[in-house]
Amino acid sequence: MKVVAIVGSIRKESYNLKLAHFIQKRYQGKFTLEILNIRELPFFDEDIENNPPSAVTEFKRKVAGADAVLWVTPEYNGTIPGVLGNAIDWLSRVEVMFGKPSWIVGATPGFLGTVKAQLHLREILFSLSSPLLPGNEVYVGAVHQKFNDDGELIDEVTVKFFDSVVNNFLVWFNQQQRVNSK
Numbered sequence: 001m002k003v004v005a006i007v008g009s010i011r012k013e014s015y016n017l018k019l020a021h022f023i024q025k026r027y028q029g030k031f032t033l034e035i036l037n038i039r040e041l042p043f044f045d046e047d048i049e050n051n052p053p054s055a056v057t058e059f060k061r062k063v064a065g066a067d068a069v070l071w072v073t074p075e076y077n078g079t080i081p082g083v084l085g086n087a088i089d090w091l092s093r094v095e096v097m098f099g100k101p102s103w104i105v106g107a108t109p110g111f112l113g114t115v116k117a118q119l120h121l122r123e124i125l126f127s128l129s130s131p132l133l134p135g136n137e138v139y140v141g142a143v144h145q146k147f148n149d150d151g152e153l154i155d156e157v158t159v160k161f162f163d164s165v166v167n168n169f170l171v172w173f174n175q176q177q178r179v180n181s182k
């Protein structure tokens with residue numbers, strides 16, 4: 001099973017990127033996770049929508065080829081970061097997200113764990129017709145206290161929680177496949 005991760009932060013020391021790396025490493029026996037690069041995507045522009053630069057075509061190709069998308073996002077000003085909205089705009093008006101399962105997680109040094117950003121992202125995924133893992137909301141608050149200096153997630157409660165959510169994600173994903181093949 002091939003999953004791509006779209007991380008809503010392009011900073012080098014991003015906690016959300018670290019979270020994506022944690023998921024990639026810890027669950028490598030269950031699925032492969034490719035973390036996509038959204039840094040090189042230009043601003044979405046209808047004037048170049050049908051003839052975009054290669055960073056866009058490559059990004060779309062990778063999403064189209066994935067079995068599922070993992071969204072890993074911070075919250076900016078109570079919503080999703082602009083870079084993430086821009087990446088999503090490049091995925092709209094094409095069929096790449098139609099019917100493709102999604103799963104959202106998010107991390108912030110704040111206490112509310114990206115609740116508002118995730119609520120908004122859910123609405124956006126509805127517009128893209130991407131079915132979302134029900135329940136299993138993953139809000140990683142106080143994230144700066146949960147990674148060590150080597151970028152490893154050291155909060156055991158969070159790690160165990162991820163174990164159960166990943167399990168639920170895989171069960172749900174397989175159910176989706178069965179429904180779609182009927």
Ligand code: FNR
Nearest residue numbers: 009011014015016017074075076077078108109110
């Ligand atoms: C933030 N941050 C933030 N945090 C939060 O929980 N709710 C919010 O609304 C905001 N708003 C916000 C706006 C802007 C412009 C910045 C730069 C930051 C803090 C944010 O969660 C923090 O910087 C994270 O570390 C960003 O995620 P990465 O880059 O570590 O993945």
